Amino acid sequence: MGIADARAMYPSLPVVDADPEADLRFLETVADWCDRYTPLVGLDAPDGLLLDVTGCAHLFGGEAALLRDLVARLVQQGLRARAAVADTVGAAWAVARYGKAGIVPRGETGASILSLPIAALRVDTETVAGLKTAGLTCIADLTERPRAPFAARFGKTLLLRLDQALGQADEPIMPRMPVPAAMAEQRFPEPIAREADVIGTVEHLGHQLVPVLERRGEGGRLFQIALFRADGAVHRLEIGTGSPLRDPARIGKLFKERLAVLGDVCDPGFGYDMVRLSALVTERMDPAQTGLAGPDHAEELAHLIDRLGARFGLIRVTRPVPQDTHIPEFAVLNVPAHAPRPASAALPPVAQDTLSTVRPLRLLVRPEPVDAVAQVPDGPPVRFSWRQVMHQVARAEGPERIAMEWWRDDRGKKLTRDYFRVESDVGARMWVYREGLYDREIERPEVLRWYLHGLFA
Template structure:
């Protein structure tokens, strides 16, 4: 299913100027101006200027009369468009299908890649957060069609439109959300048509006679009834391998063979450049102008074309060929230097090299997602749930290790689960406990081991835990703790299971 992000940059020209010049401060009004006939008018205004009543199209003389200390910069639409294209190149980190939407937006087709960020909501949050840190105001919405996402982010509530719910999201918006010329919008308002739903309720023939074919097309695009293609932006410096077919293909076996052929050609090109792949994008173009894309990454730079092609094998089944695929493009969207090196020499005894786990990591990542492939590294902390951290699977060792004498369970339950404990005396180990509605009788117990929170946390209240290792009459071993002394009303928790 197609899912498209519309990224809206409401103050792009002024944000770009501030990032380039570092002036004026964001609380000072800033506008760009240009010529409209013999008059100088406001072309764009920053948020501070808009809050003071300035808007695009206003005569500059009027704007300066309202705000005497107004900062004025000449508008440069060509520079704005070039910078927007560069920003679109940066957005390829989120998807291989990215296209500028002049003058203040970017399209990003995230079908098949949203899971790499956890969810569509997480992807949007990451995108907006990164732009905000660089001083760029942005909003974003995702929907099944570009027109719906464009309408929602500018005239509705930005965010995620659930699949198949475009009509509900767009129908209540004003007709300005349909990307129509001002004269067409004026004609609609004269007839009392202010909402998209009102226009959608009109019969097609009268609508076309009154407002033209463009109105019907834009309405269908916003509601997802007409396909709107996106032209992906391919970086000029990227290594690209592509093939077009006189007769469209669609069989899974044919797609796998094409990907292997493209990977072999791409790796040959990368060998000449002394580079290896870290991220690969595969783009399919169908005969009906619809497209699809897949993205995979590698744990370290690679030019093994057989391995790279296999990373796509399982996910090729998700591609809908429709009436046939007429072009396939393989892009090395992220590369790193990779040079040949001597792996062995005859007659020279060397220590055996560590096994290369990168291909295994790549296959697992392609199958389950990058966020689910990691290893646990020791952390210098005495609080059990903070003694490990998730790190990339091939990251080098830090030299930090746990003390060998530290007895810890093989499985940690996070967060700890409450248990009901029976003890012979208040400060004694448990004699029996109930966990998950099952009663366990304790045969042996060892403890307590008192653990407190780190002293370097400053004035924060320090938690006190008394841990016990207990063994039941059936041989099961558990790790339990009381979160405060018995006199202070401490509660019991189960925190781990021993093998």
């Protein structure tokens, strides 16, 4: 029925545009919520969710109880849902949509779907219509007949779907999230809202998770907590660590930092009724002998880096690592401190025939243009102004000529630099350079440009 016809019948009919993206987002949040039942939740857009409850059902008192709980909670949230549990994805899909929703007993998969219409096989409408013209309407009509003509007429999909529904072909559920290596969870009859309680719970869960990791000889590198809010929203927080970790107190502390910095993002609202701690990435971790001589500084440092990383992000805690290039701005790379240290971490030796250091202490993010006056085009500046302040050069050393790397693509585009270490009349030292070689790269001396690149102590 068109909108015009519908409005003719009900003039007050509200009309809302379809918004498939918002629908999908909503489905995602429902899927997040369904994580409480199993870590293996797959999306079946536009309107379905697939949950692999293998091995989970007993936690809720059996499949029937799980199903009742799930549907009841969804109804409480104002959703209409039909759910079915079956041996195969296809059968559950068919029964939930076209059959009498509920539990298909083990081994009765075939019997339960044979009487359902062919649309229950997840095939497109053309196929359904085509089969209907042939007088085939229910699934039983397909199973009784030889398969080859169906494959020839409708393609492989129809038979694949049939086999999948009957359990003769495999069909995995694609989980939305990576399945954690180990996890522990805690449910509350009364939701908790205080941060201290959440952290306490995380630590408590850590005590359950750690023995699992310990048995495998592993430690976690990436932990996640999922906070299931009473109203259905789910917050997920992750922390990475520099080295494998299985110390509940430290896990709790790291999440505390993370929560502190997130602040309002994790609004507890009416409280969380379930908390799950999972180790998403694990690594081998051998027990280490603690020294008798004194506290282990390496571990303490790793812990500090983890805490700073949990608060500000692990990529913000960096360690300068020398690179094999002579271009000043690329001579060191700040790599995350938790990453393994590269073997060849040594600075190239710098020939130094001066009492001052030849490289500045602070390097500007990018060279800043300065207005400089030099006596001769090739000489050092006599004075220059940087950030509106005039500096008189008392002494200068240089030039140190640094040519750009000719083997790179931008050959000829980047100009050679002549660096000078200059000391102003008040004693401040700066690293300035002139861009381009006069007479070779640059024809006219008046277009020579000067930059300030760094500051010496």
